[in-house]
Amino acid sequence: MRNICVFASGTGSNFDAIYEASKLEGCPYKITLLVSDKPNCKAVEKANLFNIDTFTFQVSSYKTKREFELEILNELQSKKVELIVLAGYMRLIGSTLLHAYPKRILNIHPSLLPLYKGKDAVGQAMVDDAKESGVTVHFVDEGMDTGEIIKQQSLSIVNLHTRTEIETEIHKIEHNIYPQVIKRIMGEL
Ligand code: GRF
Numbered sequence: 001m002r003n004i005c006v007f008a009s010g011t012g013s014n015f016d017a018i019y020e021a022s023k024l025e026g027c028p029y030k031i032t033l034l035v036s037d038k039p040n041c042k043a044v045e046k047a048n049l050f051n052i053d054t055f056t057f058q059v060s061s062y063k064t065k066r067e068f069e070l071e072i073l074n075e076l077q078s079k080k081v082e083l084i085v086l087a088g089y090m091r092l093i094g095s096t097l098l099h100a101y102p103k104r105i106l107n108i109h110p111s112l113l114p115l116y117k118g119k120d121a122v123g124q125a126m127v128d129d130a131k132e133s134g135v136t137v138h139f140v141d142e143g144m145d146t147g148e149i150i151k152q153q154s155l156s157i158v159n160l161h162t163r164t165e166i167e168t169e170i171h172k173i174e175h176n177i178y179p180q181v182i183k184r185i186m187g188e189l
Contacts, residue, residue, distance in 0.1 A: 002186045003032040005081040007089035012043025013171055014087035014108060014178055019050055021179030028186040032079045035072055037091060053079070059091075069096035076100075082189060085182060086140065093140050105140040106185070108178050110170045112136060112152055117145040122166050125157065133157050133166065135173045137181045151181050 006015045019031055034047035039056035047054045055075045062068045073096060076084070084097065086107040093105060111121035113136040116128075125133045134154035141147040153173050160166045 001030050002028055002083070002189065003079060003081045004029045004083045004085055004182065004186070005033040005035060005076055005079070006031055006043075007035045007084060007086045008041065008043035009036060009038045009090040010041055010043060010088045012041070012046045012088065014174055015043050016046055017175035018085065018087065018179050018182060019046075019052070021183070028183055029083070032081060033075060035075070035089075037089070043088070065094040066096050069094050073097060073100055083182070083186060084140075085178075087178070092142075092144060095142065098140070098142060103139055106150070106181065107138055107140050107145070107147070108174055109136045109138065109145050110167075110174070112154055113138060113145055113149060122163060122170065126163065126166070131156065131158050133170065135170060135177060137177060150185075151177055153177055 006018060008015050015034065021027060022029055022031055031052050034043060034052050034054045036044050036054065036056045037059055044054055044056060055072060057068050059068065082104065084101055084105040086105065109121060111125060112134040116124040132154050134152055136149055137151045138149045139147040155169055155173060157166050160169060
């Protein structure tokens with residue numbers, strides 16, 4: 001069994017899906033820690049419900065990113081975490097964690113990268129009147145949504161007229177492909 005850590009700042013529906021998949025027979029990973037920069041977010045509530053340890057912090061209590069990433073790293077090492085999975089973590093990962101986990105940090109993004117990087121990818125697709133959107137899982141590098149792409153799945157949004165409709169379909173894809181990719185990568189390590 002290999003240990004993974006999920007980083008989340010919000011609702012945590014992907015965290016939930018990754019956790020549910022981990023309970024199935026033959027799953028090669030276990031979530032040993034949830035890290036969050038939003039101590040009161042839903043993802044933290046879920047971790048408490050699932051009995052998963054949490055490490056939460058307020059960015060405003062630190063002078064630099066390195067300071068809080070060193071504390072996170074300490075937690076990751078003490079829990080023998082092999083893979084970091086970002087699931088709605090709304091911050092760029094800094095060099096402290098990138099150097100400690102080379103090609104061992106994943107992110108999921110609600111667009112077909114390189115299209116619609118950054119915040120509100122669904123809103124960007126809507127403004128663009130895009131016919132297609134989708135989901136990308138990629139390795140994390142120092143840029144925003146720029147790392148090597150691991151898997152993409154497209155979604156026709158021609159018949160989806162509201163943000164809620166698009167987000168619902170995007171989430172269905174995410175909840176399916178993120179656990180699959182994590183299982184594959186953990187199996188290959
Ligand atoms: C997802 O749409 C993911 O693609 C993006 O943030 C959202 C997180 O949703 N990075 P949730 O908190 O997992 O529900």
